[in-house]
Amino acid sequence: MSNPVVDFWFDFASTYSYPACMRIEALATDAGIAIRYHAFMLGPIFKAQGWNTSPFNIYEAKGRHMWRDLERLCAELGIPFQQPDPFPQNSLLPARCAIAGSAEVWQPEFCRGVFRAQFGEGRRIDDPQVIAEVLERAGAPAQTVLEQAATDQIKLKLRTVTEEAGGLGIFGAPSFFTEDGELFWGNDRLEAALAWAKRAQ
Amino acid sequence: MSNPVVDFWFDFASTYSYPACMRIEALATDAGIAIRYHAFMLGPIFKAQGWNTSPFNIYEAKGRHMWRDLERLCAELGIPFQQPDPFPQNSLLPARCAIAGSAEVWQPEFCRGVFRAQFGEGRRIDDPQVIAEVLERAGAPAQTVLEQAATDQIKLKLRTVTEEAGGLGIFGAPSFFTEDGELFWGNDRLEAALAWAKRAQ
Numbered sequence: 001m002s003n004p005v006v007d008f009w010f011d012f013a014s015t016y017s018y019p020a021c022m023r024i025e026a027l028a029t030d031a032g033i034a035i036r037y038h039a040f041m042l043g044p045i046f047k048a049q050g051w052n053t054s055p056f057n058i059y060e061a062k063g064r065h066m067w068r069d070l071e072r073l074c075a076e077l078g079i080p081f082q083q084p085d086p087f088p089q090n091s092l093l094p095a096r097c098a099i100a101g102s103a104e105v106w107q108p109e110f111c112r113g114v115f116r117a118q119f120g121e122g123r124r125i126d127d128p129q130v131i132a133e134v135l136e137r138a139g140a141p142a143q144t145v146l147e148q149a150a151t152d153q154i155k156l157k158l159r160t161v162t163e164e165a166g167g168l169g170i171f172g173a174p175s176f177f178t179e180d181g182e183l184f185w186g187n188d189r190l191e192a193a194l195a196w197a198k199r200a201q
Numbered sequence: 202m203s204n205p206v207v208d209f210w211f212d213f214a215s216t217y218s219y220p221a222c223m224r225i226e227a228l229a230t231d232a233g234i235a236i237r238y239h240a241f242m243l244g245p246i247f248k249a250q251g252w253n254t255s256p257f258n259i260y261e262a263k264g265r266h267m268w269r270d271l272e273r274l275c276a277e278l279g280i281p282f283q284q285p286d287p288f289p290q291n292s293l294l295p296a297r298c299a300i301a302g303s304a305e306v307w308q309p310e311f312c313r314g315v316f317r318a319q320f321g322e323g324r325r326i327d328d329p330q331v332i333a334e335v336l337e338r339a340g341a342p343a344q345t346v347l348e349q350a351a352t353d354q355i356k357l358k359l360r361t362v363t364e365e366a367g368g369l370g371i372f373g374a375p376s377f378f379t380e381d382g383e384l385f386w387g388n389d390r391l392e393a394a395l396a397w398a399k400r401a402q
Binding site: 049059061062064065068069072169170171172182183184185186188189192196 | 250260262263265266269270273370371372373383384385386387389390393397
């Protein structure tokens with residue numbers, strides 16, 4: 001019997017994807033579940049909902065609560081927190097790098113590194129030097145990955161993955177899909193998604 | 202030393218307010234926390250955000266996830282679930298009754314009864330007969346309360362409470378406020394709000 005798989009969909013600019021990405025690997029390992037990482041772009045999905053920026057910017061009171069909530073959450077998890085400026089960041093470059101690393105062992109650590117740089121250290125994830133550094137720390141061949149990320153093949157792949165997300169009914173991030181097609185939305189639902197995957201096995 | 206107080210803000214038509222209301226009293230009692238119930242109307246607050254109905258109706262994929270998520274959640278909590286039709290229901294009458302019962306011992310059980318009737322039994326909460334029945338079951342003098350609910354005084358009070366909610370930065374329901382002014386939004390944050398209230402004591 002092979003391990004159940006949970007698909008983890010996220011945008012590197014998504015606030016609650018930060019705690020989800022920092023937590024998922026340890027929780028999944030404990031539960032005997034394999035995680036597939038899908039970096040995608042929330043922008044086109046938000047656009048289809050009529051939003052030209054993050055809903056946390058559009059709806060001010062909601063945004064205010066989210067930043068405070070994320071701060072409380074990170075304190076409780078013992079992970080660093082800094083509000084990124086600007087928000088949202090342009091997540092195109094790290095998303096392409098994550099796609100380029102889909103079959104690589106460094107991919108999960110790279111994803112955590114991007115989130116940590118942005119939400120933990122206040123660094124800009126659209127800066128190739130920041131991303132190169134994160135790649136190196138994750139044990140990836142930084143220059144090779146950055147070159148791959150700039151190819152039409154990877155650019156097209158990210159567009160396809162993003163369209164796939166929309167087609168699956170994903171409307172926000174993080175989102176989790178179990179193999180029997182259950183969608184769980186939000187960092188709050190990570191445990192529920194893993195428990196479902198385990199039961200459905 | 203008096204018990205800490207948590208203010209519980211909800212709209213009877215709000216989906217995630219259902220599990221929150223069914224859970225809050227037992228959790229608060231265990232934690233030695235007193236709950237103040239504030240029924241308010243989400244409608245004017247949604248309107249200020251540009252929405253003329255529930256965002257779960259406006260954003261279809263989000264709505265689809267919410268219904269499934271609520272169904273899973275209720276199953277896990279062991280509480281009944283039926284999707285109300287229409288949605289959202291008009292929650293004006295039960296909100297006015299809850300306000301009329303602010304100082305009464307039957308208020309919490311009345312609130313649970315309204316949510317149960319709507320989301321557990323698929324009944325209409327804008328039906329005075331349904332509300333009368335829920336009042337009676339909660340040990341309230343149904344006719345007296347319904348008469349009070351129809352007075353200008355109670356109507357005005359509900360409008361004032363709703364304006365207060367907006368002024369406090371409440372943008373959705375359920376919402377929880379601790380005495381030191383921390384806002385927690387969502388059924389998912391109930392435990393965090395109670396824990397915060399306990400620590401802040």
